[in-house]
Amino acid sequence: MTVTEMSSVPREPRKNTNTLHQIGRVLNLPPSVYVVIGLVLLSIYMVPVLTKTPFQMVILRQAAPIGLVVCAQLLVMRTKSIDLSVGGIFILMNYMVTSSFFTSLNPVAALAVPMAAAILIGAINGFFIARLRASAVVVTLAMGAILLGLVLFLSSGRPPGSAGDFVRFLGVGKVGIIPVAVIIWLGLAVLLEIFLRRSIYGRFVSVIGSNPTAAGLSGVPVEKTLFFTHVLAGAFAGLGGILLAGYIGMGSVKIGTDIVMISIAGVILGGITFGGGRKSIYGAILAAYALAYIFNLMTALKLGEPAKLIVQGVVIFAASAIASYNLKRN
Amino acid sequence: MKLPALGISTTSRKGGQNLSLLIVLIVAIGLSVSTQEFLSGENTHNLVVQITPLLLVALGQAVVVLTGGLDVSVGAVIGLSAVIITLPIDPNLALALVVASALVIGVVNGLAVGALGIHPIIATLSTSTIVTGIALTLRPTPGGDVPLWLDRLVGTDVFGLPVELFWSLAAIAIGLALLQRSRLGLQIHAIGGSQSNARLAGIKVLRTQVLAYVICSMFAAAAGLFLASRISDGDAIVGLPFTLMSITAVALGGVQFTGGLGSATGVLFGCLLLGFLSNGMNLLNVSPFLQSIVSGLLLLIAIAFTRRKTIGI
Numbered sequence: 001m002t003v004t005e006m007s008s009v010p011r012e013p014r015k016n017t018n019t020l021h022q023i024g025r026v027l028n029l030p031p032s033v034y035v036v037i038g039l040v041l042l043s044i045y046m047v048p049v050l051t052k053t054p055f056q057m058v059i060l061r062q063a064a065p066i067g068l069v070v071c072a073q074l075l076v077m078r079t080k081s082i083d084l085s086v087g088g089i090f091i092l093m094n095y096m097v098t099s100s101f102f103t104s105l106n107p108v109a110a111l112a113v114p115m116a117a118a119i120l121i122g123a124i125n126g127f128f129i130a131r132l133r134a135s136a137v138v139v140t141l142a143m144g145a146i147l148l149g150l151v152l153f154l155s156s157g158r159p160p161g162s163a164g165d166f167v168r169f170l171g172v173g174k175v176g177i178i179p180v181a182v183i184i185w186l187g188l189a190v191l192l193e194i195f196l197r198r199s200i201y202g203r204f205v206s207v208i209g210s211n212p213t214a215a216g217l218s219g220v221p222v223e224k225t226l227f228f229t230h231v232l233a234g235a236f237a238g239l240g241g242i243l244l245a246g247y248i249g250m251g252s253v254k255i256g257t258d259i260v261m262i263s264i265a266g267v268i269l270g271g272i273t274f275g276g277g278r279k280s281i282y283g284a285i286l287a288a289y290a291l292a293y294i295f296n297l298m299t300a301l302k303l304g305e306p307a308k309l310i311v312q313g314v315v316i317f318a319a320s321a322i323a324s325y326n327l328k329r330n
Numbered sequence: 331m332k333l334p335a336l337g338i339s340t341t342s343r344k345g346g347q348n349l350s351l352l353i354v355l356i357v358a359i360g361l362s363v364s365t366q367e368f369l370s371g372e373n374t375h376n377l378v379v380q381i382t383p384l385l386l387v388a389l390g391q392a393v394v395v396l397t398g399g400l401d402v403s404v405g406a407v408i409g410l411s412a413v414i415i416t417l418p419i420d421p422n423l424a425l426a427l428v429v430a431s432a433l434v435i436g437v438v439n440g441l442a443v444g445a446l447g448i449h450p451i452i453a454t455l456s457t458s459t460i461v462t463g464i465a466l467t468l469r470p471t472p473g474g475d476v477p478l479w480l481d482r483l484v485g486t487d488v489f490g491l492p493v494e495l496f497w498s499l500a501a502i503a504i505g506l507a508l509l510q511r512s513r514l515g516l517q518i519h520a521i522g523g524s525q526s527n528a529r530l531a532g533i534k535v536l537r538t539q540v541l542a543y544v545i546c547s548m549f550a551a552a553a554g555l556f557l558a559s560r561i562s563d564g565d566a567i568v569g570l571p572f573t574l575m576s577i578t579a580v581a582l583g584g585v586q587f588t589g590g591l592g593s594a595t596g597v598l599f600g601c602l603l604l605g606f607l608s609n610g611m612n613l614l615n616v617s618p619f620l621q622s623i624v625s626g627l628l629l630l631i632a633i634a635f636t637r638r639k640t641i642g643i
Contacts, residue, residue: 080642129642133641137400149619149620149622212642304470317442320449
């Protein structure tokens, strides 16, 4: 047993090689790795058609908006902050790209104006959280409520219209067999990873995550970094919202309610915790894929919305329990 | 931000309740001048009915916030208890199940935060999703009948006063006794102030945390019973807006989200303020969608005034 576990995690050997340590080391991989393995095995056994390429492409395309909002959430969570307004941003993006005013604009403006709005929302969040030092939970919760109210007010409660051609192309278009949305998602995730690893900003993010007070004392611009992180998170969430609106194609005012939950689930599954956790992005990418996979598998198994909620909650609870166990152990 | 003129000092553990009282009074006076209906008997009755469930949830929320945590599962607990009480089973059994489920959810939340060390938002967000899932499984669409005993406790008059007033008075009395007069209240404030110092002072931190989450779930369950009786229906998602509203009321009541500072009277003022504002906007014919924007903005303003040292969550 110990031999197989060792071989599955190729790392430099440690002096202490008792069984508990090795189990712990396996548990140290992002939880999403196990969820994906479990899901693939389960679907081979129960719904083999899900593992075929066309279905995998469907799952990946659905994973794209999730993946982008997970990137947004992991950025803020790594700096010990949180963004609960991503659901509101999704709703606003959906409204903006499907209302007739914006669909009549040229493609660049139809994309740029909603993105500018998302960045502005991130900046407002950042201002309150970094500059005024208000609680991120309360600020972003309030922002989410304001955005939902704003969209309901502007649309008088009914969905506006359908998405323009360009946004629609981003959501459902394909290059070969690969969906455009997947290319955007993976491309940006990799860029983000490189940026976080290579730039000074990335260093600041890690340092603030470990200890904001110590970071401030050693001259790290905590306020500026936190502000910029929220702006970046707003942009990622905005793009995710646009991709989802393009995928659905129509206006909806119910779209973002569970996005907050899904984004946090993705971050936890990706092995990232408040203030740190594992740095590499592949956990988060797999997590978005795993979440989209879970929803498809449960739909294939004809499980209803309530069952999906329960599974989602259990998965997050278990993953975060394991994550905090690891943190304590180290 | 210090406002010594209003009696807000950093040494009182009651938080910024006096500022809230001042705003409540300003809003109340403003509304009674600008509308004729605000002070009428019918509208005061409506106000009591509107504020009571919020007060129940917010008092529970305040207990958790005072420990330095946050409970976003209150809305789900409200829904679950509203669903359970309207199940076609023996009313006594239903009540026992409501209490038992609230107890279990509270203990799970408390242990997840205190023993497992999961962040309060993540812990309670996941229990919230699970609980909503269970409530929706039990009752996918609103329906069912409220037991007779509960039906009598809402929407009637006692001594010529609306019975809801007595719910509110009981809730605030429990809240005051617990937070300002009991040993547990002191311990809750203490662990919110500093967990490690509280531990050094001999306080059983884990036990206090679990109790705080249990109390919060119990208050939420009571609000669920109240709401089920008021709308004569079991609705699994009836409580979801109350999560944000309870947090708003707690923030407006001057309770600090870092924990340790705040009072039950402050929470009452926060609830009154939210209740007056939504009632006033109704009287002034403001769109209900605009009202959600206004309460969100209020929360932003309230939180911007409670400056603190920590940055982030």
